[in-house]
Amino acid sequence: MIPVTKTFLPPQEEYQAILSRAWDAGWITNRGVLVKELEEKLKSYLGVPNIIATTNGTLPLQIAIKALKLTGEIITTPFSYVATTSSIVWENCTLVFVDIDPEYLSIDDTKIEAAITSKTTGILATHVFGNPCNVGAIDLIAKKYELKVIYDAAHCFGVTYKGESIFNYGNVSTCSFHATKIFHTGEGGALFTRDEDLLHKLFYHHNFGHRGQEDFYGLGLNAKMSELQAALGLSVLPYYEFLKAERKKIITFYNIHLEEMQRLRLRDETSWNYSYFPVVFPSEIKLVEAKSALNAVGIFPRRYFYPSLNSLPYVEYKEIPIAESVSSRILCLPVYTGLETVNLEKICNILKEI
Numbered sequence: 001m002i003p004v005t006k007t008f009l010p011p012q013e014e015y016q017a018i019l020s021r022a023w024d025a026g027w028i029t030n031r032g033v034l035v036k037e038l039e040e041k042l043k044s045y046l047g048v049p050n051i052i053a054t055t056n057g058t059l060p061l062q063i064a065i066k067a068l069k070l071t072g073e074i075i076t077t078p079f080s081y082v083a084t085t086s087s088i089v090w091e092n093c094t095l096v097f098v099d100i101d102p103e104y105l106s107i108d109d110t111k112i113e114a115a116i117t118s119k120t121t122g123i124l125a126t127h128v129f130g131n132p133c134n135v136g137a138i139d140l141i142a143k144k145y146e147l148k149v150i151y152d153a154a155h156c157f158g159v160t161y162k163g164e165s166i167f168n169y170g171n172v173s174t175c176s177f178h179a180t181k182i183f184h185t186g187e188g189g190a191l192f193t194r195d196e197d198l199l200h201k202l203f204y205h206h207n208f209g210h211r212g213q214e215d216f217y218g219l220g221l222n223a224k225m226s227e228l229q230a231a232l233g234l235s236v237l238p239y240y241e242f243l244k245a246e247r248k249k250i251i252t253f254y255n256i257h258l259e260e261m262q263r264l265r266l267r268d269e270t271s272w273n274y275s276y277f278p279v280v281f282p283s284e285i286k287l288v289e290a291k292s293a294l295n296a297v298g299i300f301p302r303r304y305f306y307p308s309l310n311s312l313p314y315v316e317y318k319e320i321p322i323a324e325s326v327s328s329r330i331l332c333l334p335v336y337t338g339l340e341t342v343n344l345e346k347i348c349n350i351l352k353e354i
């Protein structure tokens with residue numbers, strides 16, 4: 001069976017050697033040595049001034065909304081993972097969906113201004129498949145209307161834009177280190193900001209609001225990463241360049257053999273991480289046909305992102321034409337370390353026939 005992705009597991013003895021340090025310390029949570037070491041390594045590896053490691057990539061979105069005091073309406077994209085939308089709803093804000101660009105697949109920045117009202121306080125956009133949003137244009141709009149910007153950068157580990165970590169854009173960026181992402185800690189994630197005051201808020205929000213043991217700065221929840229997660233991250237990190245190179249080979253193969261299909265258009269000046277390979281079919285009927293043909297031979301691509309988030313059961317439905325159309329026609333093909341060329345050929349041949 002060939003799934004859409006496979007979790008990379010480092011040699012178990014390497015994980016255990018790192019884990020034994022937590023055992024020796026008798027300390028497995030509350031920001032022990034391994035979480036701090038992972039944070040330091042990621043800071044220098046990614047080129048970011050600050051990072052807070054978290055227990056997943058969803059709580060950081062909620063924490064960011066809270067720390068930036070967003071209320072009222074938040075402008076967002078319907079073409080993302082459900083966590084982007086659910087975080088806004090969970091924080092009692094109102095969703096305002098803006099359609100996406102049909103080629104870059106991120107929010108269409110030229111449509112944002114028309115969606116701003118007196119109630120708008122922020123923009124929460126996703127760098128879809130690790131492809132940066134038009135961050136320059138979004139930044140100008142945010143300044144003009146005094147809005148805060150959060151980027152869901154769950155897919156963006158290692159991505160740079162204009163020579164700088166993509167995590168350095170916006171007021172806050174978040175990442176996911178879930179097992180299906182290119183760099184992972186099993187479950188995990190991170191918060192990024194360049195603003196020191198905001199960093200302080202994000203930090204205490206992620207740790208129950210604590211100010212020492214007996215005092216509190218304010219409201220918090222628990223989004224701390226554990227030592228067990230950090231140990232996995234520390235044992236995966238040395239393989240990141242290898243994982244990226246392997247994915248690059250696979251995606252280069254797809255790009256050559258599936259040249260006629262609509263593929264992701266990367267924004268100029270992006271150094272990408274080869275995290276996903278989506279193809280967009282001319283119709284949903286063609287997509288379903290292709291998916292069935294692949295499934296019949298044990299290949300399981302994923303409809304991702306599908307459905308468009310404006311059709312979630314807890315969202316008041318309003319048509320968002322491009323996002324709905326793309327969602328219904330997009331399929332992510334298998335990309336993972338160890339995926340063999342014979343199988344890539346099989347996938348490409350089946351798609352070419354259709």
Ligand SMILES: *Cc1c(COP(=O)(O)O)cnc(C)c1O
Nearest residue numbers: 056057058081083154176177178
């Ligand atoms: C994976 C993902 C998340 C959620 O991350 P978790 O670590 O699974 O909580 C959020 N947004 C996007 C776009 C994602 O792909």
